[in-house]
Amino acid sequence: MCGVFGVFGHAEAANLAYLGLHALQHRGQESAGIATSDGKQLSLYRGMGHVIDVFANPQIKRLAGTSAIGHVRYSTAGGSFLKNAQPLAVDYSEGSLAIAHNGNLTNAEQLRTMLEERGSIFQSASDTEVIVHLVAISKQTTIEDRVADALNQVDGAYSVTLLSQDKLIAARDPHGIRPLVLGRLDDAYVVSSEPTSFDLIGAKLEREIAPGEMIVIDKDGMRSSYPFGTKPRKMCIFEYVYFSRPDSVLDGVSVYEARKNLGRALARENKVEADIVVPVPDSGVPATIGYAEEAGIPFEMLLVRSHYVGRTFIEPQQSIRHFGVRLKLNPVGTSLRGKRVVVVDDSIVRGTTSRKIVKMLRDAGASEVHMRIASAPTSWPCYYGIDTPTRSELIASNHTVEEINKYITSDSLSYLPLEQMASCVSKAKVEEFDPEDGKTHLPVQNEALDKDSFCHACFSGDYPVRFEKQRGPRQMRLLDI
């Protein structure tokens, strides 16, 4: 998972990108970077870590220009190297080009082999480098035609921003798997993975960038085209369940309301007598509110999350390790004692965290613990940009719900059927509101959103884009240390 941002035509382009990335920080904490253009030359700065730390460096004042793109990158399991940080920026025959990419290409390996065979060299393990090569070798003349040409050759999920000396390009794959939205800040255009970053900079959400749409912004304004053909909309349904911020509206759907709907449906799905319903914070909170409302069971915030846990936690000695979840979550013991507890989480991956949570609640005195999951069983890995475990590691891929219930030691466990998930998300469509005239407008995305409108491969194994086994970072021949 990653986040991308872009701005064109603002005197504070680098600062806006910095703030925009800040609001996308939840989409990636491994690295951050910004590329700007002053019309003649691109400038680039990238670093490992959180946006706030990377850009503490006073050098970023040298990020000159009125257009910028930015990127935050998710911490993946393998190695994490500055080399893989984005934006990636290169010189090629027509000038300089920077790119920030959210998603994953399913034919990167084949394209890479093809490109290497024609003489291209690769300096990173990132599939994003493939796109840049394809732009560079395109027979097209304009940068927009070259980008269209390149993206036409790649399969998979991509929401990308590209920056040349004088143009900002934003594009979304034909299935629209990853989100990408367009906004305005005075005369400037902004694009972002999520509209929450517009709130922070005071920009106004215009609309989503449609699946298959390519936006080109330059001094003459904005142009839209659909050069990648038409395919069924397949927005990642898990963006609504977990990835995106609750204050985002994606494809016309409120993430917060979608989650509440998921909670409500969950309450109807498998009723249980209980005294309280408790969320696994932070992502489980809206679903729990919906659950509590629907079930008429009091909502209580009895798992407290520590927000100071980072990644460099030193390994304690044998006798005191295995604090796992404890370091992030702690129960409010006195309020749990003797209570029948429903606990709501967004998903179960390996089952180990859920098992710890159940144990933690029981140790704190809960008399019953019923686990409710605001999504269907996660049974299949994602090949479109999310770092999930392999199929064999996903507990739901080879265990029944009852087996999982037994493993995590809960009194009962239930998930939400996929059809219901889709229905819950669809019902969370919002009417757009213009605070200036006080009127409501049509929703941003006005097509019907049924189950087929989403990519739900992680739940169903029904992959909208064919993928082939990728070589991936770990099979790369060159290792940065």
Next chain:
Amino acid sequence: MCGVFGVFGHAEAANLAYLGLHALQHRGQESAGIATSDGKQLSLYRGMGHVIDVFANPQIKRLAGTSAIGHVRYSTAGGSFLKNAQPLAVDYSEGSLAIAHNGNLTNAEQLRTMLEERGSIFQSASDTEVIVHLVAISKQTTIEDRVADALNQVDGAYSVTLLSQDKLIAARDPHGIRPLVLGRLDDAYVVSSEPTSFDLIGAKLEREIAPGEMIVIDKDGMRSSYPFGTKPRKMCIFEYVYFSRPDSVLDGVSVYEARKNLGRALARENKVEADIVVPVPDSGVPATIGYAEEAGIPFEMLLVRSHYVGRTFIEPQQSIRHFGVRLKLNPVGTSLRGKRVVVVDDSIVRGTTSRKIVKMLRDAGASEVHMRIASAPTSWPCYYGIDTPTRSELIASNHTVEEINKYITSDSLSYLPLEQMASCVSKAKVEEFDPEDGKTHLPVQNEALDKDSFCHACFSGDYPVRFEKQRGPRQMRLLDI
């Protein structure tokens, strides 16, 4: 505000202190430190920043020994220097001594003048150094008598842990203004500002350390005494409102339940017609749950907090600054639209944050915004260890509630009377539960808790301990850079 921790008699003393401080991180993010003893020599390591960053240094493996004390220090407004980090550790006539201190001495300036006049030198701006000097010049012979002698001379608030080569001492001022609790981990003793740190390390809360009590732990076990005389219990009531973690039980009172009670009382106090009630996260959440329950208005989590905001935020240019609260909070616009909103916060200090929150909610489309504060108006500065603004900066010290309501632009504003606060906290007393035998026991603190049992000086101006104008860090003659 600060947090202190101590452990005696455990092979993993330094690691336990590290984890314990981690759970106290919310009490101070400026610096962290641990001192250990191996019976012959004390070892000390301190650094600026969060616990996790300070102790990323592999050198801490050299923190040898089976006893330890630790400290986290709050970021104060003035300067922040390593020199002021704690524990403070010194050599003196009887050996080495380390001290970690939560609180503030009200006669530090007079004692410092007296000590300087007799020839003492000061190397920090901290009033903690005064205590160490008093221990060093005491005519008493044992370390516990010296410490008792020293603490008998200081006024104000203190919850301290001290470590000599072979003893751990913990003491709490006679009013018991700051919390301090005692626990057991197998054969080892642990002390901490809050019991939540015991949960993390698997220790069991034994009881509070009583106001005026001094605990001495050595190889012969634990001894308790009350060498500082008896004074009325004056536990800081704001610990329940804001400082402590909701999963802590302090003086027999559940912080979480106390906050819910405050919210319930607030709902009864000044009723208002509204569609939803929204907390200012994170501290306002339990009170909002209580409010929603009592008022029968739906609870919604419509202000989203960013947990990635740190302290080194670069200053954006003139045209895009003043994002203030926005960087930490963002509204879920689509769910607020057209709604009559009650927003619950724990307190109002200067009023500027509340004003921004009201504006943010209105901009997001709320039709009415009613601010409810789960405490009385904060009108007086704290002299007992909390870094509050001066009286002139506290909006409630020189404005009526109606004036504040006007300033923050809310449709209505109400606070909770002090008497009600005390009553809410008192009602949150818990019966202790032993998971091993499944029985409930008497509460930790079994005295009645009326208004007079608390220090509420910040609300009432009724200071339990006389204070004199302190020279304070900024008037110190020596400045570290």
Next chain:
Amino acid sequence: MCGVFGVFGHAEAANLAYLGLHALQHRGQESAGIATSDGKQLSLYRGMGHVIDVFANPQIKRLAGTSAIGHVRYSTAGGSFLKNAQPLAVDYSEGSLAIAHNGNLTNAEQLRTMLEERGSIFQSASDTEVIVHLVAISKQTTIEDRVADALNQVDGAYSVTLLSQDKLIAARDPHGIRPLVLGRLDDAYVVSSEPTSFDLIGAKLEREIAPGEMIVIDKDGMRSSYPFGTKPRKMCIFEYVYFSRPDSVLDGVSVYEARKNLGRALARENKVEADIVVPVPDSGVPATIGYAEEAGIPFEMLLVRSHYVGRTFIEPQQSIRHFGVRLKLNPVGTSLRGKRVVVVDDSIVRGTTSRKIVKMLRDAGASEVHMRIASAPTSWPCYYGIDTPTRSELIASNHTVEEINKYITSDSLSYLPLEQMASCVSKAKVEEFDPEDGKTHLPVQNEALDKDSFCHACFSGDYPVRFEKQRGPRQMRLLDI
């Protein structure tokens, strides 16, 4: 200027490269890097700064394998970015390839344009990236043929080491402008810019790698070929005057003895009555010893060099700046007083440093100051890998010796004619000595070394390889910050 190193077939390959680079540190202090191969995968680590600081990182223990190449990079005037650090390592169709390059290609701009036109992308400002692209697009099948093919297309100066998964390749341009030597350490082969790095690791100098020679080392041993055609030897004469360490033997010539010869010739060239002769340390010392011996004037070390001066010197206020040379050199005043001083330096670039030295000596009490330069006037920029000022900045390019003498305020100034320089260097040929059998052998390089054997373009403007105006780092369109 840069330094390169390589080792093949040693269990401690990375450590040997580290030590080897250490001994080449004088050839570049901006960045350092090492690439290793374990037969299947290359590993790479690079960083900004001195070898000792870059490799303080414990991660380098992960530089696995029995072959390695390394690089130190000179601090150039423009920007200094990690991106430009070497070795450069890439994946391409045949596997992975790392390269370390000392020199400068004179047709890099044309090749880059050609490569970009065929679709190549560039991620650095370095001309080394050109070589890698040429290897990648070569129609040849073996790595050695591809490298030969690539190097056949480049003009200019290059001494390179390349590492594939299973081969180490070292090559030197047909003119042999930059040095490159071959050695043995037990069964392992080593290559280096200078033999002084062999001393440090206990390796034995075998011979120079000849101009135009390409060495391929793999599990089957070493093979030599001359795939780039034959051209006149044009070893950089300034390597003897300044760049190389005095303990190096390059092309069969002792740098130390060459410098002494230059000093001797200088003493004969323009005799002056003087009391003492003083070197500008450190490079001027051997020439001064030669001068003192020939002229019969006592050698004195009266300019003391500070070895603690780094690059991050903070800018003092207006009133105390301009300490320039003072920070590096300080005179032994009491010993200079009333003395007629000959001061020997290796070259004059802009004249500002010489002017400061003359003033410093006079201020210290010298009655006369005669500047003697152990080379001809530096009048032309170098296009073969040394970062020299432009022609207009070189004082000798537009001033007579008398004008320079006046500018630097010396009592007299003389240089050494180019013919004499060549003769001095030639006379410093050494007979090789085998400490094992105690016998002397033929010198490493046994051709005659007259003036035409050297590149002396910086003195004569007689450039052995045609160059074209390069775009260079500052004209690159993409700027790293």
Next chain:
Amino acid sequence: MCGVFGVFGHAEAANLAYLGLHALQHRGQESAGIATSDGKQLSLYRGMGHVIDVFANPQIKRLAGTSAIGHVRYSTAGGSFLKNAQPLAVDYSEGSLAIAHNGNLTNAEQLRTMLEERGSIFQSASDTEVIVHLVAISKQTTIEDRVADALNQVDGAYSVTLLSQDKLIAARDPHGIRPLVLGRLDDAYVVSSEPTSFDLIGAKLEREIAPGEMIVIDKDGMRSSYPFGTKPRKMCIFEYVYFSRPDSVLDGVSVYEARKNLGRALARENKVEADIVVPVPDSGVPATIGYAEEAGIPFEMLLVRSHYVGRTFIEPQQSIRHFGVRLKLNPVGTSLRGKRVVVVDDSIVRGTTSRKIVKMLRDAGASEVHMRIASAPTSWPCYYGIDTPTRSELIASNHTVEEINKYITSDSLSYLPLEQMASCVSKAKVEEFDPEDGKTHLPVQNEALDKDSFCHACFSGDYPVRFEKQRGPRQMRLLDI
């Protein structure tokens, strides 16, 4: 060993201190610090490492005021902690006081015990803290009387600078064991361990601060007094042999000329037939020049020193370690081959370095290696501020010259008798020269300098100040990590 600096009455006080410390860097590389006064408040900044790195921090711009003291600290064998860095600065009854100390107190342990018994606490292992306590408890009223009172109680070696809000005090122990000089920069006064720092800032050496002299500088000018009584001058003779920079004049003696005289005497002392004489750089160079001149044997610079070696050198694997001296020195092999070599060093401590140098020269082809030491055998540890090994580690303390010669494998070895050393140093007295009027003046120090004028305890065991076994840093009970 350490270096101290002070300036009073200059608008650029902090910058001058920074530059002054830079020129004293050879006296200590472990830590550096500066304290300034603006007349009301002292400011302090200290850090670990070289001056240039410590003061790269832009915070030093906050070192306000027109007076300053500074300190560089030598890397001692034990631990190195920021806490031990100087200046040490404290608040006490009369205001603030900062102190920078070069030397070592021989009765620090007794004073510390006395001070602890009266109730003082110690926060460092440094004996300098003792001085500050004595100032603080003094019954005297003025700061100068308090300092005089304090220093009257300490024994041993000290050259100190102290800074109060409005006064700069500099004092030197009655024996004058460590150097301290006074200079002028326009209207400002400067003091320093060595006059070489005056050269750098353009200040003029006025005179040495005499043994037992205390200088007080304030707005009314400078006052001199001798409050510590009169004792025989005992300037450390090893300052001339090794510690001080060759461009310094200490007590009227040119260090450079003293070293040349030592070399000359060495040449007369034990004549040997040889082809060349080679210094161990850098400290051995002037003595070697003197030796070469006296013996009529050519001076050659055939051991090349690497100036890039720092302290964080990573440990290479077993098979390639033990490069020891090699990393710092490398021989010019081709010029040593077959030569009879005299090698001149300043001293032999353990013998291991000399043994490596002899082996290195032989391996390089030298036919004979004669070691000449420009001082007497180092047989006794220093208790006056230099970190020397214990007596048992000093090879000369328990071996004859012949045994040492055998151990280091030289063909012959000779030292210089102590009487000759004293005579050589005495003969290097200089006449002062005023570049403004061109006249020579009386030397700074005009007493006779015979053997008894020096502290030569490290050679003779004849300690001028009685010392008692110190507790020292390692016996301190409190350990910083």
